[in-house]
Amino acid sequence: MDEIRRLFDTAPFIRDLGMALVSIAPGRSETKLLLAERHLQQDGVVHAGVLATVADHTAGTAGASQIEAGAYVLTAEFKINLLRAARGECLHCVGTVLKPGRRLIVAESEVFDGSPDHSRLVAKAMVTLAVMQTRSK
Amino acid sequence: MDEIRRLFDTAPFIRDLGMALVSIAPGRSETKLLLAERHLQQDGVVHAGVLATVADHTAGTAGASQIEAGAYVLTAEFKINLLRAARGECLHCVGTVLKPGRRLIVAESEVFDGSPDHSRLVAKAMVTLAVMQTRSK
Amino acid sequence: MDEIRRLFDTAPFIRDLGMALVSIAPGRSETKLLLAERHLQQDGVVHAGVLATVADHTAGTAGASQIEAGAYVLTAEFKINLLRAARGECLHCVGTVLKPGRRLIVAESEVFDGSPDHSRLVAKAMVTLAVMQTRSK
Amino acid sequence: MDEIRRLFDTAPFIRDLGMALVSIAPGRSETKLLLAERHLQQDGVVHAGVLATVADHTAGTAGASQIEAGAYVLTAEFKINLLRAARGECLHCVGTVLKPGRRLIVAESEVFDGSPDHSRLVAKAMVTLAVMQTRSK
Numbered sequence: 001m002d003e004i005r006r007l008f009d010t011a012p013f014i015r016d017l018g019m020a021l022v023s024i025a026p027g028r029s030e031t032k033l034l035l036a037e038r039h040l041q042q043d044g045v046v047h048a049g050v051l052a053t054v055a056d057h058t059a060g061t062a063g064a065s066q067i068e069a070g071a072y073v074l075t076a077e078f079k080i081n082l083l084r085a086a087r088g089e090c091l092h093c094v095g096t097v098l099k100p101g102r103r104l105i106v107a108e109s110e111v112f113d114g115s116p117d118h119s120r121l122v123a124k125a126m127v128t129l130a131v132m133q134t135r136s137k
Numbered sequence: 138m139d140e141i142r143r144l145f146d147t148a149p150f151i152r153d154l155g156m157a158l159v160s161i162a163p164g165r166s167e168t169k170l171l172l173a174e175r176h177l178q179q180d181g182v183v184h185a186g187v188l189a190t191v192a193d194h195t196a197g198t199a200g201a202s203q204i205e206a207g208a209y210v211l212t213a214e215f216k217i218n219l220l221r222a223a224r225g226e227c228l229h230c231v232g233t234v235l236k237p238g239r240r241l242i243v244a245e246s247e248v249f250d251g252s253p254d255h256s257r258l259v260a261k262a263m264v265t266l267a268v269m270q271t272r273s274k
Numbered sequence: 275m276d277e278i279r280r281l282f283d284t285a286p287f288i289r290d291l292g293m294a295l296v297s298i299a300p301g302r303s304e305t306k307l308l309l310a311e312r313h314l315q316q317d318g319v320v321h322a323g324v325l326a327t328v329a330d331h332t333a334g335t336a337g338a339s340q341i342e343a344g345a346y347v348l349t350a351e352f353k354i355n356l357l358r359a360a361r362g363e364c365l366h367c368v369g370t371v372l373k374p375g376r377r378l379i380v381a382e383s384e385v386f387d388g389s390p391d392h393s394r395l396v397a398k399a400m401v402t403l404a405v406m407q408t409r410s411k
Numbered sequence: 412m413d414e415i416r417r418l419f420d421t422a423p424f425i426r427d428l429g430m431a432l433v434s435i436a437p438g439r440s441e442t443k444l445l446l447a448e449r450h451l452q453q454d455g456v457v458h459a460g461v462l463a464t465v466a467d468h469t470a471g472t473a474g475a476s477q478i479e480a481g482a483y484v485l486t487a488e489f490k491i492n493l494l495r496a497a498r499g500e501c502l503h504c505v506g507t508v509l510k511p512g513r514r515l516i517v518a519e520s521e522v523f524d525g526s527p528d529h530s531r532l533v534a535k536a537m538v539t540l541a542v543m544q545t546r547s548k
Contacts, residue, residue, distance in 0.1 A: 013184035016175040038153040047150035048193050048212045053186025075185045076515060077539055079216035079353040079490055081380045081400055083373040098398060099357040103514060104487060104541060106355045108398075124372060124382075126355055126400060128488055128539060130515060213378060214402055216353055216490040218517050218537055220510040235535060236494040240377065241350060241404060243492050245535075261509060261519075263492055263537060265351055265402060267378060287458035290449040312427040321424035322486045323464025330459050349459045353490035 001025075004064050014057055017050070021061065027097035029061040034090050046086035046113065046122075054093045055080055055109035055125035062095035063105040063129040073105060073129040080125040086113040091122075098126075105129040138162075141201050151194055154187070158198065164234035166198040171227050183223035183250065183259075191230045192217055192246035192262035199232035200242040200266040207271050210242060215264040223250040223259040235263075242266040275299075278338050288331055291324070295335065301371035303335040308364050320360035320387065320396075328367045329354055329383035329399035336369035337379040337403040347379060347403040354399040360387040365396075372400075379403040412436075415475050425468055428461070432472065438508035440472040445501050457497035457524065457533075465504050466491055466520035466536035473506035474516040474540040484516060484540040491536040497524040502533075509537075516540040 001024050008014070008021040017039075022030040031054065033039070039050045056078055063073045092112045099106040111123040138161050145151070145158040154176075159167040168191065170176070176187045193215055200210045229249045236243040248260040275298050282288070282295040291313075296304040305328065307313070313324045330352055337347045366386045373380040385397040412435050419425070419432040428450075433441040442465065444450070450461045467489055474484045503523045510517040522534040 007179060010179040011184055012175045012177045012179075013187055017186070038149045040149045042144060042147040042149075047148055047190070048215070049154070049186065049190025050150055052189040052193065052215075052217075053184070056185050056189065074222075075219055077216065077218040077488065077517075077537075078185070078189075079214065079400060080189075081214040081372070081402065082212055083380055098355070098395070106357055106398075106488075121372070124380075124400065126353060126398065126488075128355065214351065214380075214400075216537060218509070218539065220517055235492070235532070243351075243494055243535075258509070261517075261537065263351075263490060263535065265492065281453060284453040285458055286449045286451045286453075287461055291460070312423045314423050316418060316421040316423075321422055321464070322467050322489070323428070323460065324424055326463040326467065326489075326491075327458070327460025330463065349493055351490065351492040352459070352463075353488065354463075355488040356486055 001065065004061060008061060017053060019054060019057060024061060024065055026065050027062060029058055029065065029095045031058045031093045032090055035088065048082055051082060051086060051111055051123045052080050054091055055111055055123060056127060058093040058095035059107035059109045059125065059127035060129060062097050062107045066097055066100045066105065067131055070134045072132050072134065074132055076128045076130045078125050078127040080123055082123050084120060084122045086122040088114040092119065103131055105131060138202065141198060145198060154190060156191060156194060161198065161202055163202050164199060166195055166202065166232045168195045168230045169227055172225065185219055188219060188223060188248050188260045189217050191228055192248055192260060193264060195230040195232035196244035196246045196262065196264035197266060199234050199244045203234055203237045203242065204268055209269050209271065210266040211269055213265045213267045215262050217260055217262040219260050221257055221259045225251040229256065240268055242268060275339065278335060282335060291327060293328060293331060298335065298339055300339050301336060303332055303339065303369045305332045305367045306364055322356055325356060325360060325385055325397045326354050328365055329385055329397060330401060332367040332369035333381035333383045333399065333401035334403060336371050336381045340371055340374045340379065341405055344408045346406050346408065348406055350402045350404045352399050352401040354397055356397050358394060358396045360396040362388040366393065377405055379405060412476065415472060419472060428464060430465060430468060435472065435476055437476050438473060440469055440476065440506045442469045442504045443501055459493055462493060462497060462522055462534045463491050465502055466522055466534060467538060469504040469506035470518035470520045470536065470538035471540060473508050473518050477508055477511045477516065478542055481545050483543050483545065485543055487539045487541045489536050489538040491534055493534050495531055495533045497533040499525040503530065514542055516542060
């Protein structure tokens with residue numbers, strides 16, 4: 001888990017976007033993103049690409065919690081439904097593994113918007129992760 | 138078409154990412170993105186969230202070319218398969234409408250990576266767009 | 275709800291497959307299918323097409339519980355992950371509406387296999403339903 | 412290819428549905444289904460589950476054309492967009508491999524309805540196939 005924490009935002013795109021890891025446990029991860037103007041569509045709601053990135057990376061982190069040392073996960077595909085226009089101070093995302101596996105892991109992500117007092121489910125994704133082995137030397 | 142050109146990168150997230158519209162025609166759009174370090178995963182390949190954003194926004198632009206004045210499109214859902222690790226100087230994306238409609242438009246996007254000399258299909262998405270009417274005053 | 279019960283298996287394909295409605299409540303439906311040899315793949319597990327049909331029709335039934343009289347739902351698209359090889363006496367499926375709407379409804383379906391004593395999640399689907407109005411004369 | 416031909420409709424569900432293999436070549440397959448009343452929804456159009464089964468099995472057949480002897484493919488997940496109400500005498504489906512691979516194959520399927528004279532694209536699917544090894548004794 002410490003390794004996952006350490007690696008979470010070493011991806012430049014994740015650091016640039018501003019995503020942060022809230023918690024990690026076997027098969028489950030939580031992340032958040034403080035929203036800024038640059039995350040938005042022209043109409044002031046969060047861009048689908050931001051929601052997709054958050055959903056994908058959170059699912060990948062949940063999947064990474066259930067693989068052996070030396071392995072890593074790559075997203076093979078995902079599907080996301082955008083349920084409501086997302087706005088507010090921040091996004092909060094929960095990723096959950098539906099099916100662990102040696103070769104494929106399936107996870108889902110739920111993205112919530114709003115403030116701590118008023119949170120709504122704004123997007124839901126299903127993500128298929130391929131488990132890769134780090135090449136030995 | 139001029140209106141679509143004008144609106145293309147008024148979305149702050151698209152301008153921030155660096156996407157540019159290459160061409161637009163009825164039911165078809167082409168975009169590109171010059172890759173920088175901030176678009177990458179920790180392992181140096183393009184982050185799935187970048188590919189998803191490019192695929193979604195390009196499909197939406199293709200869909201926007203087939204609606205009436207006063208209407209706009211919102212992504213209802215999309216699915217993307219990441220076919221190969223994406224790298225190189227830039228991404229190039231072609232969005233094509235599979236089925237126009239008054240309420241729903243279905244489009245697909247193909248994302249290519251690499252340089253002008255050596256280009257490969259790295260991701261493919263199917264996108265469902267909802268056609269919305271701008272509220273009259 | 276009585277109308278949904280009455281219509282459930284008037285679709286010839288559903289009656290032919292053998293699906294039955296177990297329960298219906300606002301935003302939720304449960305169905306089952308007694309498995310026979312004709313539902314299988316060559317290797318003795320349930321064919322993906324059977325799982326997809328069950329997931330789709332159960333989600334549609336859940337969606338139909340949240341529309342007005344005179345309207346009906348059509349599947350616009352769905353995505354299904356096949357998590358485990360499905361076998362056993364029967365399939366059991368729960369459909370849940372994630373987001374109701376006047377034009378689009380998003381629902382998910384979980385399909386379980388096995389016997390009453392031993393049940394496992396074998397597939398999960400996300401389904402986008404279009405709400406249609408019956409044409410008045 | 413002969414082996415794929417031989418195995419095509421050994422799946423009881425495919426034989427029961429009535430699907431037939433039209434042609435097979437490396438990375439490409441064509442199938443057809445003569446429509447009967449039992450393939451329909453209550454409103455007389457083809458049930459989404461039939462279209463999904465045809466799309467899935469045709470993509471799997473295209474994928475099976477690009478694996479080694481002793482291996483087989485299983486559908487990991489698929490997504491299908493239903494573009495138009497499908498009707499007419501028969502369905503015709505073309506499956507194409509987008510990306511071959513040793514562990515995962517991605518294919519797409521296009522389903523057409525109608526008669527030989529008048530055919531329309533009614534559904535399109537993207538399918539992720541897992542390549543499995545037959546266990547040696």
